Amino acid sequence: MTATPDTLPIHSEDDVVRVRHAVRRAAVELGFSLVDQTKLVTAASELARNTLIHGGGGEARVERLDTPRRGLRLVFEDRGPGIPDVERAFQDGFTTGGGLGLGLGGSRRLVNDFSVESTPGVLTRVTATKWK
């Protein structure tokens, strides 16, 4: 059983801040420790910014999970250019922008399950889950 997710648009820097706040709220509700809340919010911030900057905007879904355990799943989707070489994108320091190239690899380290599905030009979906 899973509660209906919050869906949030990501079309501006203020939207990225709103995603951080929504993830914080959900993580607190689910009883995550302060450190785990911080990791979740930080990962959400990295991925939301990627959706905005690299994906040209999209949306975030914040899903509260009950099975098999309690957890929080964050799904980021965009219909931008996509990630042709996902393994490369994960490497710390790899960036096609002016960033540090830490967002993708770093947020994978901050959660338990992480996946990237990208069909360039069609859909890019990044999913990050942290279990309680």
Added chain:
Amino acid sequence: MERIPILKLGDLLLVTIQVDMHDRLALTLQDDLTTAIVAHGARGVLIDISALDVVDSFIGRVLGNIASMSRLLSAETMIVGMQPAVAITLVELGVTWRHVRTALNVEQGMRRLRASLDGPRA
């Protein structure tokens, strides 16, 4: 435009970040601080981040840049009050800082900054 205030205390600049900054606001702070260092001939910059419950790679990079730019303008940067959960997360994220000194709170940071500015080598 929204801005983070910069306080002048003798030859130090003090910034207290109290809001969850969007990216542009962080970049504005970076510009304002470097301008203020030169305008006031400041020798030290103290940034209190105790109210920040998230520092992601973007904000982390901006804080690191502020320290590097200050260094080029011969001012030292001290970042104080980082929450423990933020420190743990930054390390796992992979953000590393050069030229950044840290302290647990404003008093300690101020004392250390003063000591190194007024010290024997000053």
